[in-house]
Amino acid sequence: MITVSGRSVCAGVSFGPVFVFSREESTIKRRHIESSDDEIARFESARKQAISELGMLYDKAISEVGEANAMIFQIHQMMLEDLDYIESIKNIITDQFINAETAVGQTCDNFVQMFRAMDDAYMRERSADVKDVSERLIKILSGRDDGGIISDKPIIVVTDDLAPSETVQFDKSKILAFVTEDGATNSHTSILARTMNIPAVIGAKGVLNKDFHGKQAIIDGSEGTLYIDPDDTTIAKMTEKKKELECQTKALQRLKGCKSVTKDGQKIELYANIANVLDIASVLNNDAEGIGLFRSEFLYLENIDYPSEDVQFGVYKETLLKMEGKRVVIRTLDIGADKNAAYFHMPKEENPALGVRAIRLCLQRPEIFKTQLRALYRASVFGKLSIMFPMITSEWEILKTLEIIDEVKEELSSEGIAFSNDVELGCMIETPAAAVISDILAKHLDFFSIGTNDLTQYTLAADRQNSEVGEFCNMYHISVLRLIDTVVKNAHKNGIWVGICGELAADENLIELFLAMGVDELSLTPSAILSARKKILETNVSEIRGVVLNKYLERQ
Ligand code: PEP
Ligand code: MG
Numbered sequence: 096m097i098t099v100s101g102r103s104v105c106a107g108v109s110f111g112p113v114f115v116f117s118r119e120e121s122t123i124k125r126r127h128i129e130s131s132d133d134e135i136a137r138f139e140s141a142r143k144q145a146i147s148e149l150g151m152l153y154d155k156a157i158s159e160v161g162e163a164n165a166m167i168f169q170i171h172q173m174m175l176e177d178l179d180y181i182e183s184i185k186n187i188i189t190d191q192f193i194n195a196e197t198a199v200g201q202t203c204d205n206f207v208q209m210f211r212a213m214d215d216a217y218m219r220e221r222s223a224d225v226k227d228v229s230e231r232l233i234k235i236l237s238g239r240d241d242g243g244i245i246s247d248k249p250i251i252v253v254t255d256d257l258a259p260s261e262t263v264q265f266d267k268s269k270i271l272a273f274v275t276e277d278g279a280t281n282s283h284t285s286i287l288a289r290t291m292n293i294p295a296v297i298g299a300k301g302v303l304n305k306d307f308h309g310k311q312a313i314i315d316g317s318e319g320t321l322y323i324d325p326d327d328t329t330i331a332k333m334t335e336k337k338k339e340l341e342c343q344t345k346a347l348q349r350l351k352g353c354k355s356v357t358k359d360g361q362k363i364e365l366y367a368n369i370a371n372v373l374d375i376a377s378v379l380n381n382d383a384e385g386i387g388l389f390r391s392e393f394l395y396l397e398n399i400d401y402p403s404e405d406v407q408f409g410v411y412k413e414t415l416l417k418m419e420g421k422r423v424v425i426r427t428l429d430i431g432a433d434k435n436a437a438y439f440h441m442p443k444e445e446n447p448a449l450g451v452r453a454i455r456l457c458l459q460r461p462e463i464f465k466t467q468l469r470a471l472y473r474a475s476v477f478g479k480l481s482i483m484f485p486m487i488t489s490e491w492e493i494l495k496t497l498e499i500i501d502e503v504k505e506e507l508s509s510e511g512i513a514f515s516n517d518v519e520l521g522c523m524i525e526t527p528a529a530a531v532i533s534d535i536l537a538k539h540l541d542f543f544s545i546g547t548n549d550l551t552q553y554t555l556a557a558d559r560q561n562s563e564v565g566e567f568c569n570m571y572h573i574s575v576l577r578l579i580d581t582v583v584k585n586a587h588k589n590g591i592w593v594g595i596c597g598e599l600a601a602d603e604n605l606i607e608l609f610l611a612m613g614v615d616e617l618s619l620t621p622s623a624i625l626s627a628r629k630k631i632l633e634t635n636v637s638e639i640r641g642v643v644l645n646k647y648l649e650r651q
Contacts, residue, residue, distance in 0.1 A: 096322055096323065096324050096325050096326045096329060097307075097322075097323040097324060098320060098321070098322055098323075099274070099299045099300075099301060099302045099320070099321045099323070100299065100319055100320050100321075101274065101275075101296040101297055101298040101299030101300070101302070101319045101320075101321075102280065102296065102297050102298045102319050102565075103295075103296060103316055103317055103318065103319040104278075104280055104285040104288055104289065104295045104296065104297050104316075105285070105288045105289045105292070105293060105294055105295040105316050106294065106316040106317035106340070107272075107292070107293060107294035107314075107316040107317070107340060108294060108313065108314065108315055108316065108333050108336050108337040108340060109251060109271040109272045109293065109294050109313070109314050109316075109337075110271075110311070110312075110313050110333070110337075111248075111249050111250055111251050111271040111272075111311070111312065112248070112250055112251065112309055112310065112311055112312070113250070113251050113253050113307045113308060113309065113310050113311075113312045113321075113323065114246055114250035114251065114252050114253065114308065114309075115253045115254075115303065115304065115305055115307055115308040116252060116253065116254040117254070117255065117303055117305070123196045123197055123200045123233060123237075124194075124196070124197075124237075125193055125194065125197045126193065126194040126196075126197070127192055127193060127194075128188070128192055128193065128194055131188050131189045131192060134188045134194060134195050135185055135188055135189070135195075137195055137236065138184060138185070138188065138195040138198070138199070138232075138236070141195065141232050141235040141236045142175055142181070142232065144235050145175055145228065145231045145232050145235055146172050146175050146176075148231070148235075149168045149169075149171050149172045149175075149231075150168075150172065152168045153165050153168035153169055153172070155266045166399065167224075167399045170224060170399070171224060171227060171228045171231075174224060174225065174228045175228055175232075180202060180206065180225075183198075183202040183205065183206075184198045184199055184202045185198075187201055187202065194236075195236050196233050196236045196237055199229050199232045199233055199236070200229070200233065202229070203225055203226060203229035203230075206222070206225045206229075207222040207225055207226060210222035210225060223437055246266075246269050247269070248269065249268075249269050249270070249271045250269060250270065250271060251271050251272045251273075251274065251312055251314055251321070252270055252271075252272070252273050252274070253274045253275075253276075253299075253302050253303060253307065253321075254273075254274075254275055254276070254303065255275060255276050255277050255303055256275050256276070256277045256278045256282065256284060257273075257275070257284040257287075267291055270291070270293060271293060271294075271314075272288075272293050272294040272295060272296075272314040272316065273288050273293065273294075273295040273296070274295070274296045274297075274299050274302050274314060274321050275295075275296070275297045275298070275299065275302075276298070276299055276300060276301070276302050276303045277297070277298065277562055278297035278298060278562060279297065279558075279559055279560050279561060279562050279565060279568070280297065280565065280568075280598070281548045281551075281559045281568075281597075281598050282297075282433070282559070282560055284297075285297060286368075286598065286620070287370070289598075289601070289620040289622070289623070290368065290369070290370065290374060290377075290620050290621065290622075292377070292620070292621070292622035293316075294314045294315070294316025294317075295316055296314060296316060296319045296320070296321060297562070298562055298565075299319075299321060302321060307323055310323050310324055311323075311324060311325070312324070312325065313325045313329065313330070313333045315333060315336065347625035347626055347628075347629060348625070350382075350625050350628045350629060350632070351381075351382040351625070352382065353628060353632070355384070355627075355628045355631045355632070356631065356632070357610060357631055357632070357634045357635060357636050358632070358633070358634060358635040359635050359636055359637050359638075361610060361636050363609070363610060363614065363615065363616065363617060363631060364384045364385060364387075364422075364594070364615060364616040364617070365383060365384055365616075365617055365618075365619065365624050365627055365628055365631075366383055366384055366385040366386055366387030366388075366422070366424070366594070366596075366616055366617070366618040366619070367381070367383035367385075367386055367387065367618060367619065367620070367621040367624060368386075368387060368388040368390070368596060368618050368619060368620055368621075369386055369388070369389050369390070369621075370389075370390045370393040371393050371394065371397070371410075372410055372413050372414055372417070374621065375414060375417045375418070377621040377622065378418075378621050379417070380621070381621040381622060381624040381625055382624065382625065383421075383621060383624050384421060384422075385418065385421040385422035385423065385424070385479075385616075386414070386418060386421070386422070386423045386424060386425075386618075387422075387424050387544060387594055387596050387616060387617075387618020387619075388424060388426055388483075388544065388596040388618045389414065389423065389424065389425040389426060390426060390429065391407075391425055391426055391427060391428055391429075391467070392426075392428050392429045392430045392434050394406075394407060394410055395428060395430060395436050395439075396430075396434060396436050398436070399438065400438050401438065401463065401466070403466070404466045404469050404470045404473075405470075407466070407467060407470035407471075408469075408470040408473045408474050411425060411470055411471055411474035411480075412473075412474040412477045414474075414478075415474055415475075415477040415478025415479070415480060416477050416478060418478055418479075419478070420478055420479055421478075421479065422479045422481055422519075423478060423479060423480055423481065424481040424482075424483050424521070424542075424544065424596075424618070425471060425480065425481070425482055425483070426482075426483045426484075426485055426523065427453075427454070427457060427464070427467055427468070427471075427482060427483070427484055427485065428453070428456070428457055428463065428464070428467055428485075429452065429453040429485040429486065430452065430453070430456060431447060431448075431450065431451060431452020431453060431455075431456055432447045432448040432450075432452050432560075433447075433560055435447075439456075441456075448552070448558065448560075452486055453484075453485040453486035454484050454485055454486050454487055454492050454496065455486065457496075458492065458495055458496070461499060464499060465499060465502070465503055468482075468499065468500060468503045469503055469506070469507065471518075472503060472504060472507055472514040472515075472518065473507070473512060473513075473514060475514050475515035475517075475518045476513050476514060476515050479517075480515065480518050480519075481518065481519035481520070481521060481541070481542065482518060482519070482520055482521070483520075483521045483522060483523060483542075483544055484496055484520075484521075484522045484523065485522075485523045485525065485546070486523065486525060486526065486549070487522045487523065487524075487525075487526070487529045487536065488526045488528040488529055489528065489532075490532065490535050490536060490539070493522060493536060493539050493540065494539070497520070497539065500520070519541040519542055520539075520540055520541055521540050521541055521542035521543055521544060521591075522536060522540055522543060522544075523543075523544055523545070523546045523549075523596075524536075524543050524544070524545045524546065524550065524582050525545070525546030525547075525548070525549035525550045525553070525597070526549065526550065526553050527550070527553055527554045527578060530545075530550065530578040530579075530581055530582050531578075531581070533581065533582045533585040533586065534585040534588065534589065537585055537586055537588075537589035537591050538589060540591060541591055541592075542586075542591050542592045542593065542594070543582055543586050543591065543592075543593045543594070544593070544594045544595065544596045544616075544618065545579055545582055545593065545594070545595045545596070545597065546596060546597045547570055547575065547579070547595060547597025547598065547599035547600070548597040548598055548599075549597070550575060550578060550579075550597065551568055551569070551570045551572070551575050551597075551599075552568060554572070554574050554575050554578060555567055555568060555569065555572055555574070555575070557569075570597075570598070570599045570602070571605075571647075573647070573648065573650070576608070576647050576648055577648055579595070579609075579612065579614075580612050580644075580648055583612045583613055583614055587613065592615040592616065593614060593615055593616075594614065594615055594616030594617060594618055595609065595614055595616075595617055595618065596617075596618035598620075600617040600618055600619050601617075601619040601620055601623040601627065603626065603627065603630050605647075606627060606630045606631060606634070607630075607634055607636075607639055607643045608643050608644070608646075608647050610631070610634060610636045611636060611639065611640040611643045611644050612644070
């Protein structure tokens with residue numbers, strides 16, 4: 096048995112085979128060949144296999160992320176049918192008597208250069224697709240088995256780290272757990288694992304070992320441990336632990352339908368964080384009282400081009416309808432930093448987390464912002480919609496945003512399109528600037544939602560993505576907790592509600608503190624809702640208020 100340890104980001108126990116996903120660049124070996132006919136036949140068979148793999152990916156993606164998002168795989172299939180591309184590869188094989196891998200590599204380089212030199216931005220983007228399909232062909236030709244995370248049976252995924260755009264390609268029903276060699280507690284892979292409620296461990300040094308691929312393993316998410324080829328004692332212990340956890344989950348089911356109220360009658364709303372409409376099943380299953388954070392940027396990350404107003408309208412409408420009148424807070428596009436889609440053509444930045452992200456991008460490119468706002472307002476008649484703006488640092492950003500919203504509403508009215516006049520507007524408080532001026536911001540808004548992931552990173556100057564500064568990115572830091580307290584007070588002084596939607600909201604050690612501060616709402620990963628409710632039902636705030644506030648806000 097081999098034991099690999101890391102840090103826990105999501106509890107739970109899973110048994111299954113390890114799938115090592117390493118993103119090694121392929122090195123192509125140039126070889127002279129005897130028969131160009133045989134080599135062309137080898138190329139043809141690889142091409143057919145690639146087309147069939149892409150067909151499978153398309154089918155999976157369609158049921159998971161919808162037709163518009165699945166289209167990328169069809170485009171890749173079409174590229175493999177492109178006569179110029181095929182002819183170029185065959186000519187290189189015949190003229191130079193070299194192996195198909197090298198011919199594909201050379202053709203890829205030529206096509207990439209050609210696409211990159213084009214004036215049209217859309218065509219320039221296609222160079223990445225040529226690279227992608229060529230890489231798939233080379234992998235098949237060279238017999239390498241690292242073509243992505245595709246498996247027909249459930250697996251424990253072991254990798255270095257995952258970009259948000261990679262996670263959208265998974266068949267999530269086949270993922271038992273994540274173990275990453277790098278990664279940070281509040282990276283989007285960790286957030287995804289918690290949303291899917293599967294065990295996850297990060298910072299597991301040495302885990303990215305090809306020899307582990309296919310081996311049976313057990314992951315203990317709460318301990319942050321992966322057991323490869325587990326011995327009988329470990330199997331017995333983990334089987335017992337899994338059963339216990341299942342019993343606890345079952346026991347929580349009885350809290351469905353209860354209000355989240357403390358023993359002394361203080362109410363707090365428990366909402367859910369989601370990234371797409373598929374997550375709503377889990378929101379309803381865990382009896383969330385609303386959606387407190389819909390990260391709408393995932394709609395953009397899942398697409399190969401800007402999602403149209405109609406596509407967005409469809410998604411927002413479906414969300415509101417499924418929530419049947421419960422509050423749904425949709426955050427406008429928070430693209431930038433680690434969340435990046437190629438078609439935005441964002442210039443490279445030295446410090447992207449301090450660069451053009453979220454509201455900054457929306458204000459610089461109002462056409463993108465307006466498309467989203469139109470879709471949101473059109474959907475607003477189907478439920479109880481609240482719109483929230485990310486990465487606010489100044490009052491003028493809110494004023495400018497409100498101006499744009501007025502324009503959007505005027506346009507819709509003049510086109511005879513219905514929208515609700517009761518849409519609440521709020522902003523994320525996730526920069527120290529916004530927290531400090533929350534009394535000023537509150538005058539223009541209906542609510543605040545505190546994003547503790549970014550608030551911690553910006554307050555403590557510690558990159559949330561960088562595991563090397565993990566100990567500095569401390570969400571319990573007194574400065575972060577004091578800022579939260581300031582925001583709650585400023586919100587209430589101005590008569591607006593305030594919630595927390597960062598990962599800290601799900602931290603059960605802090606629920607007493609948030610109750611003592613008077614936070615109105617916590618928005619959590621859906622699977623954490625019922626156990627948070629249990630904690631709330633067991634708490635008597637008036638008894639603990641003084642002690643808790645003193646403990647967290649007065650001492651380092
Ligand atoms: C946050 O920053 O706390 C937040 C909820 O937003 P995100 O994690 O998507 O940046
Ligand atoms: Mg944030």
